[in-house]
Amino acid sequence: MATREVFWNISPLGELIFYLIALVAIAIFAYGIYCHVRRILMGKRVAFTVRPLWAKLSTAIASIAANRTIARHDISAGVMHFLIMWGFVVLFIGTVIVTIEYDLFQKILGREHGFWVGSFFLGYEVILDTLGVLFLIGLVWALVRRYGLKLPQLTWKPLDLALPLWLLVIGATGFVVEGLRLAATASELSYDPRWSWAGFLISRWVGGLPVETLRTAHLVLWWVHGFLALGWIAYLPYAPKVMHILSAGVNLFFQELRPRGRLEVLDVEGAFERNEVLGFQTIKDLTRKDLLDLASCTECGRCEANCPAHLSGKILSPREIILELRDHVNEELPAFGKPKEHKQIIGYSIKPEEIWACTTCMACVEVCPVYIDPLNKILELRRNEVMIQDKYPAGFTDVFKGMDGRGNPWDMPTSERLAWMKGLDVPIASALAAANPGPDFEYLFFVGCAASFDPRAQKIARSVVKILQHAQIKFAVLGEEEGCTGDPARRIGHEYIFQILAKQNIEIFNNYNVKKILTICPHCFNTLKNEYPALGGHYEVVHHTQLIEQLLREGRLKLTKEIPATITYHDSCYLGRYNRIFDVPRNILKKLPGVKLIEMERHRERGMCCGAGGGLMWLEEEPGKRVNELRVKQAQEAFVGTNGRAKFVASACPFCMIMLEDGIKSKNAEFENKDIAELVAEALD
Ligand code: SF4
Ligand code: SF4
Known part of the structure; x- marks a missing residue:
């Protein structure tokens, strides 16, 4: 019968010694696992998801x-x-x-x-x-x-x-x-x-x-093999x-405890009343899931290789954030004995410059093979710096002032919100309501601050109006009543301002009985769609690319004018990685007559950020270390060998547009940037 002897060439004494060593190895292994579990259980509890x-x-x-x-x-x-x-x-x-x-x-x-x-x-x-x-x-x-x-x-x-x-x-x-x-x-x-x-x-x-030689060699190597294998088991934890x-x-298994990139609502006022810490101040503020994240890092560096801040020469590396936190945790939460005195994370294990270089692009979360979320940790550290320590880059002072005082991060007068629609016949919700209580519009067109105030981005809003009118869609804007969604404040770390703005917007939406919201800006889209529900704002939110694709499918838009151009599409992080909208913009571009669509090396899930997210739009970057210039360089590489036609980088986000335009100018690039809405509006008859 086919089989073999298990302990061939090993004496009974050798067998006994092997078992004793194996028991010691297993005991060391078990102790290591116990230490890990004990440390993870020292973290804050997190609610378990309802998924089966x-x-x-x-x-x-x-x-x-x-x-x-x-x-x-x-x-x-x-x-x-x-x-x-x-x-x-x-x-x-x-x-x-x-x-x-x-x-x-x-x-x-x-x-x-x-x-x-x-x-x-x-x-x-x-x-x-x-x-x-x-x-x-x-x-x-x-x-x-x-x-x-x-x-x-x-x-x-x-x-x-x-x-x-x-x-x-x-x-x-x-x-x-x-x-x-x-x-x-x-x-x-x-x-x-x-x-x-x-x-x-x-x-x-x-x-x-x-x-005899074979037996001796076998015996020696058998023990070498056994020692190394048992040693590996003992060392593993x-x-x-x-x-x-x-x-x-x-x-x-626990990956869904916190949706990717979406922040939990904080009870800011309650925390102040109870004298509680907000965000991560010391490692005792980390949750069990955060501690599990730290224990799971393979140090593979995929997050770092895809981080725009790191790639553009900044101090930030998401891998280092995880490893620095891990070292800090291991130092202060010993497996046995009392936890040591907790030092503030920022300034001790992580430098402030690290967290303020993050564009919140979520590339690190996207590529991590074990679903670690470095971004969430950065945002919690920011929350503590902003709301408890009152420390943040000087460039954010005016952003907070503008959002708090005038409802927009550019600190522009509210009356300027109407400037973009000059010469257009754009229905305003308040005027419609005054003329006819219970205004009759299908979509509330939420213009957003960038397209309201930035002269270049205003053209996106104007193009969207042309498209809506062409397709005979009933819509209205809020005009002076519109306020920032609060996304920049939230990503910078000011949850309090975010919640004030969000609650104001929700109240206004509800006054007009809004059911559907159309946005230009993926940041507004993400916040309205994914973060307002936690504050009681439930709406059907669509991005303009989604609506355009639907209208094309229904035959309500006819693209007849030729655009003889080679186009590469720049994925917005908040549309792509945050909301998995990768195909919709490309489907539209493929339908534009005369357009040849090419891809940059980094596209879709691996698309590279423009550098504006997380409030970084309002911070000055060092020349030579600008994320937008790096992205423009990648577009230049994609256009190599495509001479003879017009070239455009298409985008679907006003923030991306502002950053790309800036990068194109500083790199003196040979192409232009256009929003998909602008291209579609041009192609309409
Ligand atoms: S979110 Fe983007 S910028 Fe921030 S650490 Fe991750 S990869 Fe880097
Ligand atoms: S990608 Fe994930 S596992 Fe790899 S180094 Fe980054 S955090 Fe660690």
């Missing part, structure tokens, strides 16, 4: 099994991780199978053999050898990526080399041990050794050696980089 347990579990398992979160942004890394992960998992399962066979069936139940015989055994051998070889290939691939290709997001710390080498030696010695055993027992084998094909190849290589083997799955 099985749905959460199946999503997490499917994501991990397919390496979905890694492969979707980097296929090479995805395949490498797939090989290592599945190799590791199958080798681990193989060890468990042998343990059950030997300890349960043979030792405890006293049988000569359990289930590890015959075709099951042969299948086991071929699967483990195959997955083991793929595991080694994955590890070599990982080393080549780090030390051969020198990918910039990867680090080169001693452990970055030691850990994969450790696994490589475990895997390689496992095969050599198998080969030595096959060679030494060739005449007594109960099965065809080619089922253990990797070990068989080695056995042919060493087959000419005397049996103490190496943050590899802890993700255990914690990533848990983090994936």
